[in-house]
Amino acid sequence: DGGITQSPKYLFRKEGQNVTLSCEQNLNHDAMYWYRQDPGQGLRLIYYSQIVNDFQKGDIAEGYSVSREKKESFPLTVTSAQKNPTAFYLCASSSGAKAFFGQGTRLTVV
């Protein structure tokens, strides 16, 4: 089955820790994205990548980092510099006008 896989589904982070969220797609899409979703708000773009080895900051990139070493993979690291990381994180990839989303990772700071 083609699609986007995010892991883990739930993640708990202690304050001061870096954590990495995984996103893998087998749709052969060039473009991949990371969004953050907070209750009652729309999705906000963290980072996006149009091609391997290239990525751009979105609207709320501070405290996050990404890499794009392979077409299939676009991991997101939430660093200790992100002061309010508790949220639902969604990865997406797109081909033309259609974007496809993963099932999300819920990150909680404990």
Place this chain on the structure above:
Amino acid sequence: GEDVEQSLFLSVREGDSSVINCTYTDSSSTYLYWYKQEPGAGLQLLTYIFSNMDMKQDQRLTVLLNKKDKHLSLRIADTQTGDSAIYFCAESNTGGFKTIFGAGTRLFVKA
């Protein structure tokens, strides 16, 4: 900057039609989307419309676009309990990059 607005809640009875409305500010929007999100899940693309279209119908879904008023609506005919979800309106002028999402409308379907 660009913005997309939609009401946060809508409640309908099973079997009725649901109409979810959205307004956007970017007059250069090329694509307008409707996504569905079920609890704890990612977003599912329901349908999208190009800005040069007025209407698109896909089974129970009808999308209407009033480009002059920058108003987009999603009508779900014969609403079922399985349609209960959050519906996001979104717009993009680049076919995917820098897509702007609304806050989502939570649809409650009463049996």
